[in-house]
Amino acid sequence: EAQVTQNPRYLITVTGKKLTVTCSQNMNHEYMSWYRQDPGLGLRQIYYSMNVEVTDKGDVPEGYKVSRKEKRNFPLILESPSPNQTSLYFCASSWRDRLPYGYTFGSGTRLTVV
């Protein structure tokens, strides 16, 4: 089944404790992206990647890091999480050079930083 898999689904952590949210897709998509969803703000892009070893900032990149060492994986790293990073996070992927069929989204990771 074609899908984007995120882990974990739920995470509660303390301020300053480094964490990684994993994202993997099995569709051979070149483009991958991370979004955060907050009430009244919709989804805002954090980082994106056009292909392996090619990443760039989205609209709200502060406090986040990403890497793209393999085509299928695009982990999101919070080096020193803070309470304002409490949010619902989505990973998504799509084809890069074809008509925009739209993103395929993961099921989301609900992060709480206390």
Next chain:
Amino acid sequence: AQSVTQLGSHVSVSEGALVLLRCNYSSSVPPYLFWYVQYPNQGLQLLLKYTSAATLVKGINGFEAEFKKSETSFHLTKPSAHMSDAAEYFCAVSYNQGGKLIFGQGTELSVKP
């Protein structure tokens, strides 16, 4: 900056009534347009998309949307609401083939029995 506006953060309809969720985009260049639905505790699912073919687009679950260039709009409609349609709906635009999706703020749809 390019943006998407969804009018109404919350819409409530009765079961069987018409559903109308509004979406307007800011650019004079017609973008690619999408509607996504998010059911509670789930990810986003593509409802339908406009990619410069027919201006009336039919999607899943009986939803459709009409692209109106003169109004820079892409409103989502369904003739008769079901209880199972209760969810949050997001309009999104993209200005290139494989690029960034810009989302609206979302509209939560409630369906009353």
